[in-house]
Amino acid sequence: MENETTPQVQPGAKRAFEMCRAHLPESRPRWPHAVVLHLTDAQYQEFKKDPVAFDEKHRVYPEQRIRTVHSYQEMTLPEDDPPGESWTVTLLHGKPSNVGIVACQAHDHDDQEGAGQ
Numbered sequence: 001m002e003n004e005t006t007p008q009v010q011p012g013a014k015r016a017f018e019m020c021r022a023h024l025p026e027s028r029p030r031w032p033h034a035v036v037l038h039l040t041d042a043q044y045q046e047f048k049k050d051p052v053a054f055d056e057k058h059r060v061y062p063e064q065r066i067r068t069v070h071s072y073q074e075m076t077l078p079e080d081d082p083p084g085e086s087w088t089v090t091l092l093h094g095k096p097s098n099v100g101i102v103a104c105q106a107h108d109h110d111d112q113e114g115a116g117q
Helices: 039-047 052-057
Strands: 018-022 033-040 067-073 086-094 098-106
Touching: 033 067, 039 052, 039 086, 052 067
Parallel strands: 067 098
Antiparallel strands: 018 033, 033 086, 086 098
């Protein structure tokens, strides 16, 4: 599996956020495509408001635009974890232009439970 970070929207232009696309072997089916985004809180609020418009603006899927959000899950952090300032968003884009989304606030909390086991 190959990954690309900060891919170009137009020749020479970089994205304002980090993006990792999973490129799977050609032997597997062409769809779905998986993408992981790392967004600031402001970028995430823009994304959350309208994922289709965010895709139009930032070309997350340049090969086939998102038309419909099939499912959207926002994971919540435990109450004792401080909120992060960024978000990790996973998109699974299938045919015909449907996308499933899972979003989670990113944070630097070290979970020591179970360490060394």
